[in-house]
Amino acid sequence: MTTGDPLLLSSSGSADSPSKPARPSVGSLGCLCATDSFSSSLYEDCETASVTLTDEREAQPRHLRELSDVSRVAERFQSADSQFFHRLSVECSQKERQRKVSWGGAMERQHSPSSLEIGMVSSSHEKPNRSQRIRNKSSQFEDPSEQEPRKIYINDPNKTNDRYEFTGNEIRTSKYTLITFLPKNLFIQFHRLAYVYFLVIAALNQLPPLAVFGRTASLFPLLFVLFVTAIKDGYEDWRRHRSDRNENNREALVLQHGDFRSKKWKNICAGEVVKIHANETMPCDMVLLGTSDPNGIAYIQTMNLDGESNLKTRYARQETTSMIYDDTYSGLIECELPNRNIYEFTATMKLDSQRVPLGQSNIVLRGCQLKNTEWVIGVVVYAGQETKAMLNSTISPSKSSNLESYMNRETLWLSAFLLITCSVVATGMGVWLFKNSKNLDALPYYRRKYFTFGRENRKDFKFYGIALEIFFSFLSSVIIFQIMIPISLYITMELVRVGQSYFMIGDTRMYDSNSGSRFQCRSLNINEDLGQIRYIFSDKTGTLTQNKMEFQQASIYGKNYGSSLQVTSDFSHEISTAESLRQSVRKPKVNVDLALTELLNQPLIGEERLSAHDFFLTLAACNTVIPVNTEGSHDLTNEVDEIGAIDYQGESPDEQALVIAASAYGYTLVERTTGHIVIDVLGERLRLDVLGLHEFDSVRKRMSVIVRFPDNNVKVLVKGADTSMLNILKVEIDDELYDSLHVKIREATENHLSAYSSEGLRTLVIGSKNLTDAEFSEWQEMYEEASTSMHERSAKLRQAAGLVECNLTLLGATGIEDKLQDGVPEAIDSLRQAGIKVWVLTGDKQETAISIGLSCRLLTQTMHLIIINGSSEVECRRLLAEAKAKFGIKSADFGRDLQGTEDMYHGDISKLRPSNGHLSETGAQSLELTGVIGGDKSEYSENVTNFDGTELALIIDGSSLVYILEKPLESELFDLATSCKVVICCRVAPLQKAGIVDLIKSRTSDMTLAIGDGANDVSMIQMADVGVGICGQEGRQAVMASDFAMGQFRFLKRLLLVHGHWNYQRIAYMILYNFYRNAVFVLMLFWYILYTAYSATLALTDWSSVFYSLIYTSVPTVVVGILDKNLSHNTLLCYPRLYEAGLRNEGYNLTLFWITMLDTLWQSLVLFYVPFFTYNISTMDIWSLGSLWTIAVVIIVNIHLAMDIQRWVLITHLAVWGSIAATFLCMVLIDSIPIFPNYGTIYNMAASRTYWLSVCLIIVLGLLPRLLCKVVYQTFWPSDIQIAREAELFKKLPQQLGSRPASDIS
Structure with missing residues (x-):
């Protein structure tokens, strides 16, 4: 080909500078501000007067006198960095009205002075607003650009480490050394409140006036727990020491005196040059200087860092590859300070007088493995504890469960009861002492004998006065009744x-x-919360869908293509002449339109043909996808017949799908470096020099690449979301005829976009623009300055992008299919049957969201859709008010009551219909909107008159939320949303997702769950009570921020309906049982003390009291809490409404707590008074009575537990009956020791029939009321769970079992 060939020329002709730029589409920024109105006001101001921009980061203010400057201001205003860290003010000289915008709120208008302030303003005494709460919840990294950059001298570690205090590369994950183990381990253990409580009780017991238990016995439980924990911690730390030693002693090749020599990892320093071979692990964080690939490409696997198995691409800068062959390793790297963000890196390299920008694509992190690359050479920038892998090894903050908060409430009641009982004993002691003060000397308890000079004297010894005796009696009672507060x-x-x-x-x-x-269970504190989820907030892409994109349709020059024929890479000859090349491209099926292939095979003449050429050229070039030759030659630029199979590697499934589609139509990407791109265009090679790349970000919502063609023409190729692209298209040209055609093409394209969205396709708009020399020079100067900046590089790059991403020529649009994951419709259907509300929060278009809602059964044809698309606060208020008035929604309480009557079926098992496993194909169906409220629509359908019997679905976009969240309208939205069966929020930003979750959390006590797979879901996941991350294709940020992680959305059904139900029922019962077993023991002792002159004496031996909680009754509690199942997983999945038991707090509530306490009171009375009256006229000593009480209380609490066990297994039998056997064994051993006062007691008691009859009578009388209550309740008021349980046992259908609805348990 020659340079005169049309193929080598840019197809858009000359590029004229625009006379007036289009207004930028700044869009909505989550909960940030009404940026559309802001940018509009700036335009109005610039048309009438100058505008002054003042930034706290700049010394001098800027004067905006041209509309092109406003575009950059608006783009800058969108910057998340600017919003989070800096204050920006805009002042107009003539405007009298002030518009004030603050971070976290929509626009507020005030009068005078005339200035506009942007920033986060909050007083220290004010309560944080939602935006601040969201920001605090989200994992935000410190801004390293705020501090001085770190300087690394390449191949000069001495100079690097002498001038700066860097850590070595030795890592240490262990906590202790031999010297620090004991004090440090004890210090860590005593951070637990339980251990401090036990320590205080044991310390009080060591004082002579308070010595209730033997001093050894009182210390034994605490010492035992401390010892076992120390052994466990010591073993784990020994394993960490061993792992650290192995890791630090690994070897790598380090450049020393001109040669690469082996060096242990722990001795590597910052600034040293390291060489890594294939399949080896990176010893530290390194900036790549060169690779075995001539283009400087390296492939790494980050499995050890973030769990992702797919390969990622990293580059060595072309400016540094010559170092490898010339052995001139020198230069200076200025990089940000160490931080935890593994997805960002900002640095600049100075080579002689040249400044080279470095980013995330130029660094390889410790723990990554080198794959498909022979070797790489890099310079160490972070080592040891400063590497990103080590900085991310900390544990994320934990959450507390809902049940635990209720348990803390009941613990306060028990604490109050403990104080009352101790006060009763102390008061009784004081009264008794007052009445018997004259006879104390005759009581052995208050005196002892001692000798002075051989003569016997008598003196009151233990009597300290009534006041002190009352105080000591109170403390002694606390020691005796200590287990009433269930710290253990x-x-x-x-x-x-x-x-x-x-x-x-x-x-x-x-x-x-x-x-x-x-x-994955990433949090161990909220297992039981999985059984009480009321709201699920779900992302769409990658969470409900597979995130495996397939190109389906395209709109080019106003014409729709696609869906006519499906071909793979072996499509026949009419696609292009480069058949052998495109046969080698490994790709999924692509919908190829024959009409489009015929157009592409025509000569490159005519506007339509040129648009199609630029369209596919943009698809192939505007991305970060890397073509990898997996067979044959490694050089993809060889002749066609020498090329092996091409595998496209990329981190974005959308980009891969577009590149594969371009290849199917003859535009095959065969090579990409940091400096150029090679595309096979219908069999002929086209090399484009890459002058700059602006990657996609959530602020701009588009991506662009600036390339130079062989004819030296410079063009910017752009793709992005329609909301971002349509407002930056060319709007004015001189040719009226062409302008009319352009308008028609744009209208047709927008119609195609709506059609694609209605079919559930993901859409992108494609555009391009030829740059004049002046435009290119201005952009290049700003781009080079921004790309080498160490401060706010992202914000400055966005400003540079704004210079060229405007006045674009519309090339077309794409429709990409993202299929639903397997089992999503069935999972959502089951979750909704379980009484769970599923809300979808997505960044997709409204039509796409509705179509996906139909496909996954979230929406049904019978639902009435309420669509809120407001462009102002006034309009949003009107739409919300009309919707509430039409459907009779009065308040939040009213809405919740309606929902409760619709969802709750207490005990009515006939309502428990099985989940349907049938999947209907409804993805492409159109939805009949029987009750629609839209941006310009205020009329409702006549057939909807009230809320009765009507299922509502709310559809709202992010632009409307800007005017609603954190405003008076927020309560209106809450009333409406909570009255709807389904809520779908489309076009929402990440912070808006978290804002919606916080809207529910702050106004209800319902449990929330957020599930997502991408970085934009992190704030939502962390805001929710339970966060679930999907191990998808959008990185591991969502998983790293989550409490639980899984591979598919459909697993959420089993997680909640099965494991959530089991965990809730187990933990709820375990809490009540622990309250019971401790309280019954304490009350039994309390009744005894009342009959011993309120003295702090015990009939039980010290060791019996200690072992009661430690051995006799603890093991069954743990075993049942882990293994018991009230229903099988098949039943729980078949009847999702059984999950509502957790929503109604049936397992644990205040009513059950007090019923349990009443049962405890009765059993304690039986335990005390049966032996009391049985042996009332007996000569039985105190230790014999204590032996009877010990055996009886252990047996009764274990049988109490056995009555409630739903599913018996071998371990359960061993735990329950083994605990009773262990009690007898321990008593035999203790009573066999002569030094104990109860020596031989058990042998004498066991020979008495009265003893065993008393035990049996205690068990029968103590548990008979409980048994009768259970029989009556299950017979006349059975719960859903009880009915389903009976159905399992008798193998009957639940519908055959009668039941009567029960009232709510609050």
């Missing part, structure tokens, strides 16, 4: 949660074979 319950709950997590992780039904992802 927190430790028991931790053990149970660990066991539950073990079984959840091992559930093979939640294993995703496609991605190899197992279920």
Whole structure:
């Protein structure tokens, strides 16, 4: 080809400078501000007067006198960095009205002075608003650009480390050394409130006036727990020491005296040059200087860092590759300070007088493995503890469960009861002492004998006066009744949660074979919350869908193409002449339109043909996809017949789909470097020099690449979301005829976009623009300055992009299909049957969201859609008011009551219909809107008159939320949304997702769950009570921020309906049972003290009291909390409404707590008074009576537990009956020791029939009322769970069992 060939020329002719730029589409920024109105006001101001921009980061203010400057201001205003860290003010000289915009709120208009302030303003005494709460919840990294950059001298580690205090590369994950183990481990253990409580009680018991228990016995439980924990911690730390030693002693090749020599990892320093070979692991964070690939490309696997198995591409700058061959390793790198963000890196390299920008694509992190690349050479920038891998090894903040908060409430009641009982004992002691003060010397308890000079004297010894005796009696009672406050319950709950997590992780039904992802429990504190979820907030792309994109349709020059024929890479000859090349491209099926292929095979003449050429050229070039030759020659620029199979590697499935589609139509990307792109265009090679790349970000919502063609023409190729692209298209040209045609093409394209969205396709708009020399020079100067900046590089790059991303020529649009994941419709259907509301929060278009809602059964044809698309606060208020008035929605309480009557079926098992496993294909169906409220629509359908019997679905966009969140309208939205069956929020920003979650959390006590797969879901996941991350194709940020992680959305059904139900029922019962077993023991002792002159004496031995909670009754609690199942998983999945037991708090509530306490009171009375009256005239000593009480209380509490166990297994039998046997064994051993006062007691008592009859009578009388109540309640008022349980046992259908609805349990 020659340079005169039309193919080598840019197809758009000359580029004239625009006379007036289009207004930028700044869009909505989540909960930030009404930026559309802001940019509009700036335009109006510039048309009438000058505008002054003042930035706290700049010394001098800027004067905006041209509309082109406003575009940059508006883009800058969108900057998340600017919003988060800086203040920006705009002042107009003539405008009298002030518009004030603050971070976290929509626009507020005030009068005088005339200035506009942008920033986050909050007083220290004010309550944080939602935006601040969201920002605090989200994982925000410190801005490293605010500090001085770090300087690394390449191949000069001495100079680097002498001038700066860098850490070595030795890592240490262990906590202790031999010297620090004991004090440090004890210090860490005593951070637990339970251990401090036990320590205080044990310390009080060491004082002579308060010595209730033996001093050794009182210390034994605490010492035992401390010892076992120390052994566990010591073993784990020993393993960490061993792992650290192995890691630090690994070797790598380091440049020393001109040669690469082996050096241990721990001795590598910042500034040293390291060489890594294929399949080796990176020892530290390194900036690439060169690779075995001539183009400087390297492939790494980040499995050890973020769990992703797919390969990622990294580059060495072309400016540094000569170092490798010339052995001139020198230069200076200025980089940001160490931080935890593994997805960003900002640095600049100085080579002689040249400044080279460095970014995330130029650094390889510690723990990554080198793949498909022979070797790489890099310079160390972060080592040891400063590497990103080590900085991310910290544990994320934990959440507390809902049940635990209720448990804390009941603990306060028990604490109050403890104080009352101790006060009763102390008061009784004071009264008794007052009445018997004259006879104290005759009581052995208050005196002792001692000798002075051989003569016996008598003196009151233990009597300190009534006041002190009352005080000591109170403290002694606290020691005796210490287990009334169930501090040990927190430790028991931790053990149970660990066991539950073990079984959840091992559930093979939640294993995703496609991605190899197992279920992960990243938080052990909220297992039971999975059984009480009322709201699910879900992302769409990658969460409900597969995130595996397939190109389906295209709109080019106003014409729609696609869906006519489906071909693969072996499509026949009429596609292009480069058949052999495109046969080698490994790609999925692509919908290829024959009419479009015929157009592409025509000569490159005519506007339509040129538009199609530029369209596919943009698809092939405007991306970050790397073509990898997996067969044959490694050089993809060889002749066609020498090229092996091409595999496209990229981090964005959308980009891969577009590149594959371009290849199917004859535009095959065959080579990409940082400096150029080679595209095979219908069999002929086209090389484009890459002058700059503006990657996609959530602010601009588009991506652009600036390329130079062989004829030296410079063009910017852009693709992005329609909301971002349509407002930056060319709007004025001189040719009226062409302008008319352009308007028609644009209208046709917008119609095609709406049609694609209605079919559930993801859409992108494609555009381009020829740059004049002046435009290119202005952009290049700003781009080079921004790309080498160490401060606010992202914001400055966005400003540079704004210079060229305007007045674009519309080339067309694309429609990409993202299919639903398997089982999503069935999962959503089951979750909704379970009484869970599913809300979808997506960034897609409204039509796409509605179509996906139909496909996944979130929306039904019978639902009435309420669509809120407001462009102002006034309009949003009107739309919300009309919707509430039409459907009779009065208040939040009213809406919740309606929902409750619709969703709750207390005990009515006939309502428990099985989940339907049938999947209907409704993705492409159109939706009949029987009750629509839109941006310009105020009329409702006549057939909807009230809310009765009507299922509502709310559809609202992010632009409307700008005017609603954190405004008076927020309560209106809450009333409407909570009255709807379904809510879909489209075109929402990440912070808006978190704002919606916080809207529910702050106004209800309902439990929320957020599930997503991408970085834009992190704030939502962290805001929700339970966060679930999907191990998808959009990185691991969502997983890293989540509490639980899984491979597919459909696993959420099993996680909630099965494991959530089990965990909630187990933990709820375990809490009540622990309250019961501790309280019954304490009350039994309390009744005894009342009959011993209120003295702090015990009939039980010290060791019996200690072992009661430690051995006799603790093991069954843990085993049942881990293994018990009230229903099988098949039943729970078949009848999702059984999940509503958790929503109604049936397992644990205040009513059940007090009923349990009444049962405890009765059993304690039986335990005390049966032996009391049985042996009233007996000569039985105190230790014999204590032996009877010990055996009786252990047996009764274990049988109490056995009555409630739903599913018996071998371990359960061993735990329950083994605990009773262990009690007898311990008593035999203790009573066999002569030094104990109860020596031989058990042998004498066991020989008495009265003893065993008393035990049996205690068990029968104590548990008979409980048994009768259970029989009556289950017979006449059975719950859904009880009916389903009976159906399982008798193998009957639940519909055959009668039931009567029960009232709500609050």
